[in-house]
Amino acid sequence: MIDLHFFVEIIPTLLSGLPxxxxxxxxxxxxxxxxxxxxxxxQQGNHRMLVWPIRAFVAVFRGTPLLVQIFLIxxxxxxxxxxxxxxxxxxxxxxxxxxxxxxxxxxxxxxGSEILRGAIQGxxxxxxxxxxxxGMTRIQTLRLVVLPLALRQAIPxxxxxxxLMVKGTSLASIVTLMEVTGIAQGLISQTYRAVxxxxxxxxxxxxxxxxxxxxxxxxxxxxxxxRVRA
Amino acid sequence: MKFNRLAAVAAALSMFGFMHxxxxxxxxxxxxxxxxxxYAPWNFTNADGKxxxxxxxxxxxxxxxxxxxxxxIAQDWxxxxxxxxxxxxxxIMAGMFITPKRLETIDFTQxxxxxxxxxxxxxxxxxxxxxxxxxxxxxDDEAATKAAIDKLKPLLKGKVVGVQAATAMLEFVxxxxxxxxxxxEYKTTEQHDLDLAAGRIDAIFAQKTALAATxxxxxxxxxxxxxxxxxxxxxxxxxxxxxxxEDTKLKQMLNDAISAAIADGTIKSISEKWVKTDVxxxx
Amino acid sequence: MTDALHILxxxxxxxxxxxxxxAGVTFALSILGFLLGxxxxxxxxxxxxxxxxxxxxxxxxxxxxxxxxPDLLTIYLLYYGGSIALTEIxxxxxxxxxxxxxxxxxxxxxxxxISGAYQAEVYRGxxxxxxxxxxxxxxxxxxxxxxxxxxxxxxxxxRHALPGLGNVWQLVLKDSALISVIGLVxxxxxxQIGAGSMREPFVFYLAAAALYFxxxxxxxxxxxxxxxxxxxxxxxx
Numbered sequence: 001m002i003d004l005h006f007f008v009e010i011i012p013t014l015l016s017g018l019p020x021x022x023x024x025x026x027x028x029x030x031x032x033x034x035x036x037x038x039x040x041x042x043q044q045g046n047h048r049m050l051v052w053p054i055r056a057f058v059a060v061f062r063g064t065p066l067l068v069q070i071f072l073i074x075x076x077x078x079x080x081x082x083x084x085x086x087x088x089x090x091x092x093x094x095x096x097x098x099x100x101x102x103x104x105x106x107x108x109x110x111x112g113s114e115i116l117r118g119a120i121q122g123x124x125x126x127x128x129x130x131x132x133x134x135g136m137t138r139i140q141t142l143r144l145v146v147l148p149l150a151l152r153q154a155i156p157x158x159x160x161x162x163x164l165m166v167k168g169t170s171l172a173s174i175v176t177l178m179e180v181t182g183i184a185q186g187l188i189s190q191t192y193r194a195v196x197x198x199x200x201x202x203x204x205x206x207x208x209x210x211x212x213x214x215x216x217x218x219x220x221x222x223x224x225x226x227r228v229r230a
Numbered sequence: 231m232k233f234n235r236l237a238a239v240a241a242a243l244s245m246f247g248f249m250h251x252x253x254x255x256x257x258x259x260x261x262x263x264x265x266x267x268x269y270a271p272w273n274f275t276n277a278d279g280k281x282x283x284x285x286x287x288x289x290x291x292x293x294x295x296x297x298x299x300x301x302x303i304a305q306d307w308x309x310x311x312x313x314x315x316x317x318x319x320x321x322i323m324a325g326m327f328i329t330p331k332r333l334e335t336i337d338f339t340q341x342x343x344x345x346x347x348x349x350x351x352x353x354x355x356x357x358x359x360x361x362x363x364x365x366x367x368x369x370d371d372e373a374a375t376k377a378a379i380d381k382l383k384p385l386l387k388g389k390v391v392g393v394q395a396a397t398a399m400l401e402f403v404x405x406x407x408x409x410x411x412x413x414x415e416y417k418t419t420e421q422h423d424l425d426l427a428a429g430r431i432d433a434i435f436a437q438k439t440a441l442a443a444t445x446x447x448x449x450x451x452x453x454x455x456x457x458x459x460x461x462x463x464x465x466x467x468x469x470x471x472x473x474x475x476e477d478t479k480l481k482q483m484l485n486d487a488i489s490a491a492i493a494d495g496t497i498k499s500i501s502e503k504w505v506k507t508d509v510x511x512x513x
Numbered sequence: 514m515t516d517a518l519h520i521l522x523x524x525x526x527x528x529x530x531x532x533x534x535x536a537g538v539t540f541a542l543s544i545l546g547f548l549l550g551x552x553x554x555x556x557x558x559x560x561x562x563x564x565x566x567x568x569x570x571x572x573x574x575x576x577x578x579x580x581x582x583p584d585l586l587t588i589y590l591l592y593y594g595g596s597i598a599l600t601e602i603x604x605x606x607x608x609x610x611x612x613x614x615x616x617x618x619x620x621x622x623x624x625x626x627i628s629g630a631y632q633a634e635v636y637r638g639x640x641x642x643x644x645x646x647x648x649x650x651x652x653x654x655x656x657x658x659x660x661x662x663x664x665x666x667x668x669x670x671x672r673h674a675l676p677g678l679g680n681v682w683q684l685v686l687k688d689s690a691l692i693s694v695i696g697l698v699x700x701x702x703x704x705q706i707g708a709g710s711m712r713e714p715f716v717f718y719l720a721a722a723a724l725y726f727x728x729x730x731x732x733x734x735x736x737x738x739x740x741x742x743x744x745x746x747x748x749x750x
Contacts, residue, residue: 062683063729064722065690067701072722075421075714078428094430096414163581170583176392176414181585185308186415189396192335194312194593202582202590209581268709275706279531279698305696309592316596420709427712449712 003196010187010200017183018204024169024179025208028104029162035105036112041142043117054113061110066168069107074099074175100172108165115161119154120146152223159216163209170205180204257479260299262319263289263471267304268418271443271504272325275304284504285323288342291496295487307418308396311336314472320480322472325437327398329466337475339484341468342497343509346459347399349382349391350426350441351433353454356385362455369463379406382457386411389432392422399435401464419444426453439505468511517716520707528707528717535703536724542617542699543689546624547682553629558636572633579630584688588623592695595619620692620699628685635677640666642673672743679736686729700724 039054061069077084077093084090092098123146131141173182184201188194265273265285273283281302293300305313310322314336325345328338346366351358369375387410393400395415403413414431416422422434423444433456434441441455461468471484491497492510501509523529560572579587643666651661693702704721708714 060722060726063726065687065701065725067690067693068704068718068722068725071705071708071714072718075424075708076718077715078424078430079713079715081428096430167581167583170585174417176416178415181583182415184586186395188312189308192312192315194309194316195590195597198586198590198593202578202586205583205586206578206581210577268706270710274710276710277526277528277531277707279534279703279706303696304698306694309695312593313596316593317600318596418709420712424709424712424714447712 006191006193006196007200010191010197011204013187014180014183014197014201014204017178017180020172020177021166021169021179022208024100024104024172024177025166028101028108028169029165031101031105032108032112032165035109036116039109039113040116040120043113044120058110058113061107062114066103066107067171067174070100070103070171070175073103096172096175096177100169100175100177104165104168104172107168108161111161111164112158115154115157116150119150119157122153123149152220155216155220155223159213162212162216166205166208166212257483258298258320260301261293261321261480262301262303263293263321263323264303264305264310264313264319265289265322266307266310266324266418268307268420269325269440270420272437272440273323284343284500285325287500287504288491288497289323291491291500292484292487295490296483298483307394311472314474317474320473320477321484325440325469326472327465328468328470329398329401329464331398331401332472333466336472337477337481338467338470338472339481340488341470341511342488342491343501344461344468344511345437345439345505345509346461347402347435347465348438348441348459349433349435349456350445350453351456353452355432357382357389357433357456358454360385360456363458365458367458367460369460369465375406375460375463378458378460383407383410386433388412390414390430392416392425392431392434394419394422394436398465399437402460403435405464423450426450439507439509442506469509517713520711520713520716521720528703528711531703532700532707532717532720532724535698535700536728538617538698539686539689539700539725540728542620542624542692542697543682543686545621546689547628547685549621549625550628550632550681550685553625554632554636557629557633558640561633561637562640576630576633579627584623584627585691585694587627588620588691588695591623591626592616592619595622616692616695616697619695620689620697623692624685624688627688628681631681631684632678635674635681636670638677639670639673643669668743672747675736675740675743679733679740682732682736683729686725686732690725 039058042050043054073093074096077099081090084093092102127145127149128141131145132138136144169179170181172179173185176182178186180201184197187197191197265281265283267273267275267281269283271283273281273285276282281304286302289300289302303319305318305324307324310324310326311332313319314322322336326332326338328341332338349357353359365378367375367378386407389411390413391403391407391411392414393403393416395417400413400415403411407413411433414422414425416425419434419436419440422431422436425431426434427449438455438459444450445453445455471488473481473484488497497510498508501507519527521527521529521532523533557572557575560568561576563569563572647665647669648661651665656665689699690701692699693705696702698706700721704717708717711717
């Protein structure tokens, strides 16, 4: 059943979808991280007008499937073209590429903000007090003391989130984007050899994720030289 | 009510149980037929979750003629042939064209319908201004087809065209317009209809009867079927029932039933009920 | 708005009933998949904790593969590959025809395998969190190994595992939407069907989102209640 020759034949075709997969993952992880950091910081001050809408946003995006979010943003909002045109956003929602980026970014921002919020709260209070005793401003404390510690603390959880995002890009094929999974489906409709094609596509994702995990592990070890790993 | 509940229990049980599908050589007593369930008016799912449409009526009629117990299930379009091959079901009736390419992998009955493929676009677009035409081109006639395509090409230059993935429609647009338009592939025709209405794409290419059904809805008042229809060639002999190559006995039974349904006008009346025209294949 | 209410009504011509029924399928699919995953997860966790190389390596490979490959691909693979494998097994037992795995069972199996990979990590962590003194005390009291696991270790292990299991459950619930791609009419597919045939994608996907959110919220509070109960009588550090 396993035909090596066939694998060798389809892998270049599948890899032609890799740039799009990496683009979708990279852009949405970057946008999502920026947004997550903003949301996490905004929740540090306890302004109710700020905290409640953020909590609602996080709850909604964590409580519903990514697939539903993509469909809602792509096909759902497509129904409101006149309104979106009036507010000048149609160029964004017109393109499946941007709809996928928006859905993936918002999704990862919701999960990421919770990870970062926890990590920021985990920074010992004494350090913040010490920083202000040195005469650091709040911004300086944040930039030089709180964030470096919190971000390092967050690496293990955040790397899980990054893996979930790479996997999440496979849903973009549903809104006509031809990334690795989309190309895999096209190959199946031409060759009707589903098992081989999906195994090959799975191996590509596994390689991406393995590389990311190794890189982030190395980063964590590098940032915590004093911690001897068990 | 009581009957409904029993049926529900039976359906639930069959979800858990294993399905044994037909044996290759013997005359099957029960078969499973798969359709897409998202291709109105040929096959679609209505509000109570039941499958309905031309092919559902036809399938039931054929099964009655064959004296075989049939179960009709829905399956995503791009999974139909792979799933048939691994034995998820025995027959495909899903508006599937008998194309030369598919015949390499699976077998088909004789056609039970012939329906050309065509474009639909906004009425005020260059393509839409052509309006609907009853002209039909046989793609086996290369010269005539090329002339018709060359007339359409300038109207479509640089436009975005939506087609359903894994279809002969997609093969057509790739082959004849691949250098002219941007192609977007959709899982279902319903999805490219939504994007046509939303203005994300400029035109769609699909079976003419399906286009007509879509354009009859109020949201599509500003859209029209545009240009001629295409048959033959890439589209093969028409729409047929797909089955595994080894199921020769089943093929024989289905062919006899289709011949009978063509002869006594059943296909004509079912097609007039659902697609408002007669799609009976003419010999 | 009245349009939307009419489309989603429970009465004749409304899709409300179909959506609620599909939400029930989603719930059943998730629960059964989660339970199957608990079994796979427990087996993999014990493999991962084993001092021997082969079980520990197998457990690690299982976790890495199914947490690293998109769930969509795992589901497709089981759907197409599962039937081929079953047919081969069927041949061994003398069944000549095709043996198909129905979509619901495939869905449960897929969710079981995927969530098992995540649950294994949770169980492994929880096992390691149990005070080693508890094992020694059991041994000192002469409690049989099976009884000490059942009566002493597992109740404490669950205490540590519950928060993690709550997270996996939420993941499972959302993953169940992907089962729609193999044709099972659960909540996601039912809303796709509705969106396509009524051409009202916004209403249907919004309704689906609301139902998923509701199921997630209600079951989430069940997990929180379980956590409080598991920790009753204990003082939090």
